Amino acid sequence: MRKNGSNPNEQATAFLNARLVDPASGKDEPGGLLVKGGVIADLGGHLRRNAPEGAKVVDGKGHVLCPGLVDMQVFTGEPGQEHRETLKTASHAAAAGGVTTIVVMPDTEPVIDQVALVDFIQRRARDNAVVNVHVMAAVTRGLKGQDMTELGLLQRAGAIAFTNGKTSVGNTRVMRNVLLYAKDFGALIAHHTEDPHLTDGTVMNAGEVATRLGLPGVHKAAETIVLERDVRLVEITGGRYHAATLSCAESLAVIRAAKARKLPVTCGVSVNHLTLNENDIAAYRTFFRLKPPLRSEDDRTAMVRGLAAGDIDVIVSSHDPQDTDVKRHPFAEAADGAIGLETLLAAALRLYHNREIGLMPLLRAMTINPARLLGLPSGRLEKGAPADLILVDLGQPWVVDKAQLKARSKNSPFDESKMQGRVLTTMVAGNTVYQYAGGERS
Amino acid sequence: MTIPLANGSFVRRHLLTCEELSAGEINALLDLADKAADGNRQIIKKRDVLRGRTLINLFFEASTRTQSSFELAGKRLGADVMNMNVSTSSVSKGETLIDTAMTLNAMRPDILVVRHHAAGAVELLAQKVDCCVINAGDGAHQHPTQALLDALTIRRAKGRIAGLTVAICGDIMHSRVARSNINVLNTMGARVRIVAPSTLLPPEAHRLGAEPFTDMMKGLDDVDIVMMLRLQKERMQGSYVPSTREYFHFFGLDHEKLARAKPDALIMHPGPMNRGVEIASTIADHSRSVIRDQVEMGVAVRMAVLEAMARQLPNH
Numbered sequence: 001m002r003k004n005g006s007n008p009n010e011q012a013t014a015f016l017n018a019r020l021v022d023p024a025s026g027k028d029e030p031g032g033l034l035v036k037g038g039v040i041a042d043l044g045g046h047l048r049r050n051a052p053e054g055a056k057v058v059d060g061k062g063h064v065l066c067p068g069l070v071d072m073q074v075f076t077g078e079p080g081q082e083h084r085e086t087l088k089t090a091s092h093a094a095a096a097g098g099v100t101t102i103v104v105m106p107d108t109e110p111v112i113d114q115v116a117l118v119d120f121i122q123r124r125a126r127d128n129a130v131v132n133v134h135v136m137a138a139v140t141r142g143l144k145g146q147d148m149t150e151l152g153l154l155q156r157a158g159a160i161a162f163t164n165g166k167t168s169v170g171n172t173r174v175m176r177n178v179l180l181y182a183k184d185f186g187a188l189i190a191h192h193t194e195d196p197h198l199t200d201g202t203v204m205n206a207g208e209v210a211t212r213l214g215l216p217g218v219h220k221a222a223e224t225i226v227l228e229r230d231v232r233l234v235e236i237t238g239g240r241y242h243a244a245t246l247s248c249a250e251s252l253a254v255i256r257a258a259k260a261r262k263l264p265v266t267c268g269v270s271v272n273h274l275t276l277n278e279n280d281i282a283a284y285r286t287f288f289r290l291k292p293p294l295r296s297e298d299d300r301t302a303m304v305r306g307l308a309a310g311d312i313d314v315i316v317s318s319h320d321p322q323d324t325d326v327k328r329h330p331f332a333e334a335a336d337g338a339i340g341l342e343t344l345l346a347a348a349l350r351l352y353h354n355r356e357i358g359l360m361p362l363l364r365a366m367t368i369n370p371a372r373l374l375g376l377p378s379g380r381l382e383k384g385a386p387a388d389l390i391l392v393d394l395g396q397p398w399v400v401d402k403a404q405l406k407a408r409s410k411n412s413p414f415d416e417s418k419m420q421g422r423v424l425t426t427m428v429a430g431n432t433v434y435q436y437a438g439g440e441r442s
Numbered sequence: 443m444t445i446p447l448a449n450g451s452f453v454r455r456h457l458l459t460c461e462e463l464s465a466g467e468i469n470a471l472l473d474l475a476d477k478a479a480d481g482n483r484q485i486i487k488k489r490d491v492l493r494g495r496t497l498i499n500l501f502f503e504a505s506t507r508t509q510s511s512f513e514l515a516g517k518r519l520g521a522d523v524m525n526m527n528v529s530t531s532s533v534s535k536g537e538t539l540i541d542t543a544m545t546l547n548a549m550r551p552d553i554l555v556v557r558h559h560a561a562g563a564v565e566l567l568a569q570k571v572d573c574c575v576i577n578a579g580d581g582a583h584q585h586p587t588q589a590l591l592d593a594l595t596i597r598r599a600k601g602r603i604a605g606l607t608v609a610i611c612g613d614i615m616h617s618r619v620a621r622s623n624i625n626v627l628n629t630m631g632a633r634v635r636i637v638a639p640s641t642l643l644p645p646e647a648h649r650l651g652a653e654p655f656t657d658m659m660k661g662l663d664d665v666d667i668v669m670m671l672r673l674q675k676e677r678m679q680g681s682y683v684p685s686t687r688e689y690f691h692f693f694g695l696d697h698e699k700l701a702r703a704k705p706d707a708l709i710m711h712p713g714p715m716n717r718g719v720e721i722a723s724t725i726a727d728h729s730r731s732v733i734r735d736q737v738e739m740g741v742a743v744r745m746a747v748l749e750a751m752a753r754q755l756p757n758h
Contacts (some may be wrong), residue, residue, distance in 0.1 A: 140680070147680020150688040177682060180640040182655040237640070 018060030023364035024380035038430035066101025068388035073316035080109025087323035091129035095434035097342040098423035107165040113138035138312035168321040179239030198222035233301035249302035268314035288336035299395035321409030349421035460625035475746035492521035517743035589622035604631030612671030637661035
């Protein structure tokens with residue numbers, strides 16, 4: 001559900017002297033942008049120095065002004081685990097990270113598998129969240145992988161896509177029927193790809209590191225097996241399919257082949273799998289225990305190349321707040337997941353600063369690509385588009401300090417990490433929801 | 443199997459499927475059934491076309507209306523009718539279908555009316571017996587007398603079948619009624635649409651001569667006949683369809699969807715109906731509903747089929 005724009009009679013805001021970066025059109029040029037009534041009223045070189053009369057002026061100081069990020073995989077604890085994260089705290093974390101739209105996952109208590117629960121999230125988000133919040137509903141009841149949910153009615157209630165959360169639908173027949181049924185509604189199925197039987201009991205990627213650490217690992221084929229199966233099912237059903245978070249080179253080969261055959265297949269990657277690898281686990285650091293698990297450095301670089309080549313459509317934070325009660329355990333007994341909303345952009349910018357990928361393809365995967373996939377009007381700089389914007393200082397150095405993070409849980413794999421690139425202003429539907437105040441270590 | 447005559451009288455030993463029936467054969471049966479329908483409205487309904495003949499209703503699957511309809515049809519034509527519900531007898535004792543058939547054959551019936559839960563079972567049985575066999579429904583394959591009674595109902599209400607557009611809506615995948623109707627309606631020159639969620643549409647259905655729709659509003663646009671099918675409860679709990687609520691919302695016949703059909707469109711249902719699942723209760727009782735006529739025409743059509751078959755019996 002989109003946040004309401006401000007009153008059209010309200011004062012306009014003019015960003016002057018900015019570097020307009022629009023991944024939708026590919027434009028990267030100096031200019032200005034005028035916001036009125038919650039939407040982008042005008043933009044371009046002619047607004048670089050001169051604001052219309054009466055507009056509130058923001059000096060961009062030459063920094064990047066681009067669409068706010070769209071993060072299509074965010075776990076919260078609401079309802080049921082509010083001590084980990086609420087829609088409100090997640091939305092403040094998002095705003096601080098330059099994320100103006102979050103898609104929340106149905107892995108809650110209870111699971112979001114009914115119309116009334118979609119409605120609940122939307123009402124809670126409307127009243128408490130500062131960014132746009134959309135619901136991805138469960139595709140099977142209770143995420144148990146057996147009985148299909150009311151996809152049609154859930155979609156009418158506002159569910160933007162469907163997922164089986166952190167698990168794959170193991171039953172091939174159920175998955176086939178889900179894709180077939182979803183096709184009638186044009187619904188997108190975003191699927192986690194890990195064979196449940198191969199994954200059972202494992203805690204990290206199988207390989208040298210797992211062997212040294214004495215931890216049970218899962219071979220990356222567990223991911224590719226499900227992905228290959230799903231692509232076959234897409235072929236016979238025609239359902240829209242999105243592999244939510246891929247992690248290895250072999251999976252990208254499957255995606256490339258599927259796209260070459262013009263199948264309605266897309267895929268995503270979490271920022272963690274673009275910037276970290278299994279060696280980061282080092283001495284059993286549980287904040288690096290993720291789902292899918294961190295892979296080898298070769299896989300990480302393959303994912304970055306896949307992103308640059310356009311094989312990967314979307315980057316997500318896979319923000320997954322876990323409290324110390326489930327993280328301060330021996331590695332094999334700890335929970336999966338890491339928070340990431342506030343570090344999504346900064347972590348992704350590491351790739352840009354390291355010259356692993358250009359700014360435009362990087363931003364595309366966090367703005368216009370997910371927006372198009374989900375049918376959202378945001379993620380682009382154009383007249384009439386929602387004024388979901390971020391002003392970013394690409395060069396600003398800072399150090400992640402968990403004490404300063406807005407997320408309620410502090411399980412960040414980037415704690416104490418040096419970052420370069422800071423969100424200065426975040427605007428949602430024309431309202432400023434975050435303003436950088438400085439004061440942290442750099 | 444006998445070659446049907448060009449002028450279209452029905453001369454077959456068995457009635458197993460609608461796939462091969464010609465328009466002439468169908469018209470001949472419907473003409474006979476028309477007369478039977480008129481006769482059924484008289485005080486004296488009984489005739490003696492089947493006097494001395496034995497008809498066995500062999501039902502391997504529970505049925506109320508088809509079985510009683512055949513029973514009544516047989517009795518009105520003067521046959522001795524025996525009902526065997528095999529679902530509760532020898533099959534549970536392990537007897538194979540063919541052994542059951544041979545046993546019954548030894549009792550020398552003239553006509554066997556068979557329903558079985560497995561597609562092809564009735565044809566298999568027909569190969570093993572000496573009498574006439576009528577398929578009263580085999581799995582998701584065929585239910586010829588249902589399609590014929592539907593055709594008769596349409597012909598009597600509309601005066602014709604050719605040129606009409608018929609939308610068959612619901613669980614096409616598992617429906618023998620749909621398959622038989624697609625055959626008969628196509629043969630008679632109607633345009634057939636099938637309307638269902640993709641999970642309930644059989645693959646390549648268009649090859650059978652039916653245009654598939656997954657949007658019921660579009661599927662009912664301008665149709666002359668809306669033919670609803672029953673959706674079994676066990677298929678609406680998440681495997682093919684998420685819930686009865688969702689099914690009714692998108693595929694149940696209500697006033698909004700019916701408004702897309704022609705103003706004089708007929709509403710049909712082979713029964714038994716799930717009110718509030720595939721059809722709104724008020725629609726089932728609508729003035730344009732011919733659901734009860736279908737039941738009446740059922741007896742007439744079955745009499746016509748039995749009568750046509752009696753003519754093929756030895757010593758006729």
